[in-house]
Amino acid sequence: MIAPARPDLSQLKADYDRDGYVVVPQLFSPTEVAELIAAFEAIHHAGQSELIHTDNIRDARDPLAQWPRVVHPHRFNQTARQHLLHPTVHDVLKVLLDDDEPVAAQTMYYFKPPGARGQALHQDNLYLLVKPGTCIGAWTAMDICDEQNGCLLVVPGSHLGNLVCNQHDADTTDSFTPNHVPVPKGMKVTPVRMQPGDTLFFHGNIIHGSSANRHPTRFRRSFIGHYAAGSLDEISKFYLPLVRFDGTEVEVAAVTGGGACGDTWIGAAH
Numbered sequence: 243m244i245a246p247a248r249p250d251l252s253q254l255k256a257d258y259d260r261d262g263y264v265v266v267p268q269l270f271s272p273t274e275v276a277e278l279i280a281a282f283e284a285i286h287h288a289g290q291s292e293l294i295h296t297d298n299i300r301d302a303r304d305p306l307a308q309w310p311r312v313v314h315p316h317r318f319n320q321t322a323r324q325h326l327l328h329p330t331v332h333d334v335l336k337v338l339l340d341d342d343e344p345v346a347a348q349t350m351y352y353f354k355p356p357g358a359r360g361q362a363l364h365q366d367n368l369y370l371l372v373k374p375g376t377c378i379g380a381w382t383a384m385d386i387c388d389e390q391n392g393c394l395l396v397v398p399g400s401h402l403g404n405l406v407c408n409q410h411d412a413d414t415t416d417s418f419t420p421n422h423v424p425v426p427k428g429m430k431v432t433p434v435r436m437q438p439g440d441t442l443f444f445h446g447n448i449i450h451g452s453s454a455n456r457h458p459t460r461f462r463r464s465f466i467g468h469y470a471a472g473s474l475d476e477i478s479k480f481y482l483p484l485v486r487f488d489g490t491e492v493e494v495a496a497v498t499g500g501g502a503c504g505d506t507w508i509g510a511a512h
């Protein structure tokens with residue numbers, strides 16, 4: 243097997259600063275992808291995915307009721323924790339964070355089976371409330387992701403704007419979240435097509451989301467970590483304790499409000 247080339251970190255940083263996101267192809271090896279898929283199949287079949295989220299599920303036949311996403315699996319599953327702290331993810335984050343040592347705040351795993359609704363356009367730092375605003379997501383594809391099965395959508399350059407608290411109603415036939423952030427004038431929604439093992443790094447202020455999985459048979463599984471610069475002052479309480487890349491845990495000041503990405507936002511004491 244040909245080992246994936248080490249990413250050109252200075253080019254990644256330039257692209258990330260300009261667009262608010264960047265994809266590192268094949269950051270996770272086929273073995274690592276297979277380990278994650280197996281771990282989350284087991285979590286699903288053990289019923290550990292029904293943690294805290296209702297996700298505006300309609301009824302028991304809703305694909306999201308049958309395959310609920312998993313939030314914070316690093317708190318109870320070693321495979322999730324180990325991949326959250328992946329050494330290459332660390333190296334990329336460190337460059338994107340101008341050499342600040344990253345800390346991990348959240349893991350999520352989306353199964354997104356055929357027919358599942360997506361997540362309307364939003365900005366993650368409205369949920370994490372990281373201050374200063376250094377929040378970064380690392381979203382790794384477990385399957386081929388494209389427009390048919392509801393790949394991630396980003397609005398390049400939108401990370402340079404502020405958080406938009408005044409949101410609009412979303413189309414809840416396409417999204418399990420009820421609100422969306424409008425696309426700023428002159429900007430465009432761009433689909434991010436990915437292969438299994440590719441990791442998309444995206445800024446906490448970038449407007450992003452996904453549409454429903456309209457493919458008749460393909461899942462769109464993804465493993466997601468959220469991170470911040472270790473010099474942060476505060477974060478929403480939901481994300482504490484944070485985890486350093488050496489595995490130790492750390493507390494910082496907790497902000498009221500925020501919550502798991504995708505939960506209806508209940509407002510924060512800014």
Ligand SMILES: O=C(O)CCC(=O)C(=O)O
Nearest residue numbers: 352361366451452466503
């Ligand atoms: O995977 C998706 O459809 C949305 C994920 C997302 O918005 C996020 O990880 O912040």
